[in-house]
Amino acid sequence: MSGERLAVGPACPIPVQDVERVQLGHGSGGKLSRQLLRDRFLPRFSNPALDLLGDGALLPATGSSRLAMSTDTFVVRPLEFPGGNIGTLAVHGTLNDVAMMGARPMALSAGFILEEGLPLDLLDRILDAMADAARQAGVDLVAGDTKVVERGKADGLYINTTGLGLITDSFTPSPQSARAGDVVLVSGPIGCHGVTILATRGDIAFEVETESDTACLHPLVERLRASCGEDVHVLRDPTRGGVASALNEIAEASGIGVELDGIERAVPAPVRGACEMLGLDPLYVANEGILVAFVAASAVDQALAALKGHPLGREARVIGRAVDQHPGMVVARTGLGGTRIVDLLPGAQLPRIC
Amino acid sequence: MKYLDEYRDSELARSLVARIRHESTKPWVMMEVCGGQTHTIVRQGIGEALSGSVEMIHGPGCPVCVTPLEQIDRALHLASRPDVIFTSFGDMLRVPGSECDLQQIRARGGEVRVVYSPLDALELARNNPEREVVFFAVGFETTAPANAMAVWRAKELGIDNFSVLVSHVTVPPAMVAILESPDNRVQAFLAAGHVCTVMGWTEYLPLAEKYRVPIVVTGFEPLDILEGILMAVRQLEGGRHEVENQYVRSVTREGNLPAQNLISRVFHLVDRPWRGIGTIPRSGLGLREPFLAHDAERKFALGGITAAEPSDCRAGDVLRGRIKPNECEAFGTACIPERPLGAPMVSSEGACAAYYNFKRFPGPDPRAADVAAARAP
Numbered sequence: 001m002s003g004e005r006l007a008v009g010p011a012c013p014i015p016v017q018d019v020e021r022v023q024l025g026h027g028s029g030g031k032l033s034r035q036l037l038r039d040r041f042l043p044r045f046s047n048p049a050l051d052l053l054g055d056g057a058l059l060p061a062t063g064s065s066r067l068a069m070s071t072d073t074f075v076v077r078p079l080e081f082p083g084g085n086i087g088t089l090a091v092h093g094t095l096n097d098v099a100m101m102g103a104r105p106m107a108l109s110a111g112f113i114l115e116e117g118l119p120l121d122l123l124d125r126i127l128d129a130m131a132d133a134a135r136q137a138g139v140d141l142v143a144g145d146t147k148v149v150e151r152g153k154a155d156g157l158y159i160n161t162t163g164l165g166l167i168t169d170s171f172t173p174s175p176q177s178a179r180a181g182d183v184v185l186v187s188g189p190i191g192c193h194g195v196t197i198l199a200t201r202g203d204i205a206f207e208v209e210t211e212s213d214t215a216c217l218h219p220l221v222e223r224l225r226a227s228c229g230e231d232v233h234v235l236r237d238p239t240r241g242g243v244a245s246a247l248n249e250i251a252e253a254s255g256i257g258v259e260l261d262g263i264e265r266a267v268p269a270p271v272r273g274a275c276e277m278l279g280l281d282p283l284y285v286a287n288e289g290i291l292v293a294f295v296a297a298s299a300v301d302q303a304l305a306a307l308k309g310h311p312l313g314r315e316a317r318v319i320g321r322a323v324d325q326h327p328g329m330v331v332a333r334t335g336l337g338g339t340r341i342v343d344l345l346p347g348a349q350l351p352r353i354c
Numbered sequence: 355m356k357y358l359d360e361y362r363d364s365e366l367a368r369s370l371v372a373r374i375r376h377e378s379t380k381p382w383v384m385m386e387v388c389g390g391q392t393h394t395i396v397r398q399g400i401g402e403a404l405s406g407s408v409e410m411i412h413g414p415g416c417p418v419c420v421t422p423l424e425q426i427d428r429a430l431h432l433a434s435r436p437d438v439i440f441t442s443f444g445d446m447l448r449v450p451g452s453e454c455d456l457q458q459i460r461a462r463g464g465e466v467r468v469v470y471s472p473l474d475a476l477e478l479a480r481n482n483p484e485r486e487v488v489f490f491a492v493g494f495e496t497t498a499p500a501n502a503m504a505v506w507r508a509k510e511l512g513i514d515n516f517s518v519l520v521s522h523v524t525v526p527p528a529m530v531a532i533l534e535s536p537d538n539r540v541q542a543f544l545a546a547g548h549v550c551t552v553m554g555w556t557e558y559l560p561l562a563e564k565y566r567v568p569i570v571v572t573g574f575e576p577l578d579i580l581e582g583i584l585m586a587v588r589q590l591e592g593g594r595h596e597v598e599n600q601y602v603r604s605v606t607r608e609g610n611l612p613a614q615n616l617i618s619r620v621f622h623l624v625d626r627p628w629r630g631i632g633t634i635p636r637s638g639l640g641l642r643e644p645f646l647a648h649d650a651e652r653k654f655a656l657g658g659i660t661a662a663e664p665s666d667c668r669a670g671d672v673l674r675g676r677i678k679p680n681e682c683e684a685f686g687t688a689c690i691p692e693r694p695l696g697a698p699m700v701s702s703e704g705a706c707a708a709y710y711n712f713k714r715f716p717g718p719d720p721r722a723a724d725v726a727a728a729r730a731p
Contacts, residue, residue, distance in 0.1 A: 347692070
C-alpha cells in the first residue's frame with residue numbers, strides 16, 4: 001500500500017515511517033536505508049565491531065593460530081519453513097562449514113539482497129532468527145550490507161554470509177584425510193531438511209511430519225575434538241546433494257572407496273515415506289543439521305559416545321567404512337548381499353513418473 | 355515403514371532366492387515388463403543373485419524410454435513458445451530430443467514446470483487464463499486415468515487454454531510385439547502390477563493361451579519380484595502357461611472399473627510409434643473426437659515435426675531385450691546419464707540408467723562388474 005503513497009526524495013514532506021514493505025528507496029543509501037539499518041539490523045546484531053559502522057570490521061589479531069574462512073549464499077524458497085527460515089540457514093550453513101574445518105567460529109558477515117515489496121514483518125522474523133542463531137552459536141555478526149532490487153528480480157530476499165573461525169591446535173579434519181579402515185558416522189537422521197522444503201513449497205500437494213534439522217553443529221565438533229582429537233580424519237555437513245554427494249566428494253579427495261551398510265536405518269520413516277511417494281532417493285536429499293565423520297576404527301566408540309551425549313547427536317550411528325577397493329567410488333550393500341553404486345547425480349534429482 | 359519394510363526383508367529374500375535356484379532345473383529367461391521392476395531388480399542385485407537359474411530381460415515398460423523422439427521434439431517446440439506454460443512429470447525434463455532437452459529450453463527462457471499430477475497442470479491453466487498450458491501426457495495405463503480426468507475436467511469446466519500432448523502407450527500390444535519377434539527369447543513375463551491395478555488381468559488370458567507363455571502379475575518390492583519369479587519358474591517347470599496374480603494386495607481380476615471407464619470415454623486405441631521399436635498397431639491412446647479441442651498436436655499444428663533417432667544408440671535392442679545395456683558400445687562412454695544418447699539412460703527406471711547407476715562396480719568393464727558383484731559375500 002505504501003509504495004504509491006510515498007514518493008521518496010528530498011522534497012517529499014511525508015515522513016518515511018510506517019512502511020510495511022521493502023521499497024527501492026531502502027537501498028538508496030539515504031534516509032530509508034539508514035532507517036532500515038538502525039531500526040532493524042543494528043538492534044538485533046549489536047556488538048562492538050559492528051556498532052562502529054565502519055567500512056569493515058576490525059577483529060583482534062590472533063598470534064600463531066590460523067583462520068578458517070567460508071562463504072555461502074542462501075536462496076531457499078520458501079523463505080520460512082517448519083524448523084527455521086532463510087536466516088537460520090544463513091547462519092548455521094556458513095558456521096557449520098567453518099566448524100567442519102576444525103575451527104571455532106568467531107565472526108560472521110552478512111550481505112542481503114532484498115526484493116522491492118518484501119514485507120518488513122517477514123524481514124523482521126528472518127533477522128530475529130539470524131540473531132538468535134548467531135547468539136546461540138556465540139558468534140557476532142560484525143559486518144553487513146543491504147541492497148534492494150526491483151520487484152521480480154529476486155525471490156523475496158537472498159542472503160550471503162561469510163564466516164571466520166579460529167584454529168588453535170592440530171585438529172584439522174579435511175576431505176583429503178580419510179584412510180582405508182576409517183569408520184563412517186552420521187550424527188543424526190538423514191533427509192529432514194530437504195523433504196521439509198519440498199513439502200512446504202506448495203507445488204506438491206502433500207504433508208509430512210518433518211521439520212528442517214537446521215542447527216549449529218559446532219558443539220558436536222567440539223565434543224569430537226575433545227574425545228577423539230586427531231583420530232577424526234574428515235568432517236562434512238552433507239547439505240546440498242545430501243549424504244551421497246558428500247561421501248563421493250570425500251572418496252574422490254582422499255582416494256579411498258566407501259562401503260555403506262545399513263544406511264537406510266538412518267532415514268526416518270516420514271522422510272522415507274515422502275521420498276517413496278516422490279520417487280526421490282533420501283541419500284541425495286539436503287541436510288542442514290547433521291555431520292558425517294570419518295573416524296579411525298580405534299576411536300569409534302568414543303566418537304559415538306561423544307555425539308550421543310549431545311541432543312543433536314542422540315541418533316548418531318555408523319553407516320559404513322572406508323576401504324582400499326574402488327577408490328573414488330561409494331557403494332552400498334543391498335539386502336541380498338550384493339552391492340550397488342551410490343554415484344553423484346548427473347543433475348538435479350528429478351522425480352520419477354510412477 | 356509400514357507396508358514397505360515387510361516387502362524388503364532380506365532374510366526372506368534370500369530364502370526366496372534359494373527356492374528359485376532349487377526349483378529351476380534349467381536356466382529360464384523371463385522379462386519384467388515395467389521399468390519400476392527393472393529399477394528394483396538392478397538396485398537390489400536380483401539378477402546376480404539368480405544368475406545361472408533365471409535370466410531377467412528388461413522390458414519396454416519405462417514410459418520415458420519409449421516416448422518417440424518426434425514427440426519429444428514437439429514438446430521442445432511447445433515449451434519454447436512464449437505463450438505456453440509446458441508442464442511435465444519430472445523424468446521427461448532430461449530426455450534428449452534431436453537438439454536439446456526441456457531443461458535447456460527452460461534455461462533459455464521457456465516456461466517448463468514439473469508437476470506431480472495433470473490436475474495440477476489444469477489448475478495452472480485455470481489460474482493463468484492468458485497463457486496456454488500444455489501437459490505432456492506420457493505413460494502406460496497407470497497414468498492414463500489421471501490424464502483422462504484432467505482432459506475430462508477441462509472440457510467440463512470449459513478451460514480452453516489447457517491441452518495435452520499425448521504419448522500414451524498400452525502394455526499388451528508391446529508384449530505381443532516381443533513374442534512375435536523372430537529372435538524372441540522370453541519364456542515368461544512378470545506383468546506390471548500398477549498397470550494391472552487399473553486394467554485387471556483378464557486381457558492377458560488370450561496372450562498366455564495363444565503364445566503358451568506364463569504371465570505373473572507382479573509388484574515392485576524385492577519380495578514381490580522374487581515371489582513373481584518363483585511363481586513363473588513353477589509354471590515353466592510344470593509346463594503350465596497361465597495368468598497368475600502375485601500382487602493380490604493391489605490387483606483384482608477386473609481392475610479399477612471406474613478408471614477404465616474414464617479412459618475409454620476420453621481415449622481410443624491408435625497406432626503409436628515406440629522409441630527404438632517402431633510403430634506398434636493399436637498400441638497407444640489418442641483423444642476421442644469430443645476432446646480434440648484439448649489436443650495439443652492439433653491445437654498447435656505439430657504434425658510437421660518429425661525426427662530420426664541417433665544411429666549409435668541401441669535403445670531399441672535394449673528395449674526389445676536383444677542386448678543388455680552394457681553390451682551397447684556407447685554404454686558408459688558416449689552415453690552416460692549426464693549426456694544420454696537415448697532415453698533409457700535418462701529415467702532411473704530406464705534399463706541403461708539402472709545398469710549405469712548400480713552396476714559399474716568395481717571396474718570400467720560392466721561385465722566384469724557383474725561377476726564381482728555376484729561373488730560379493
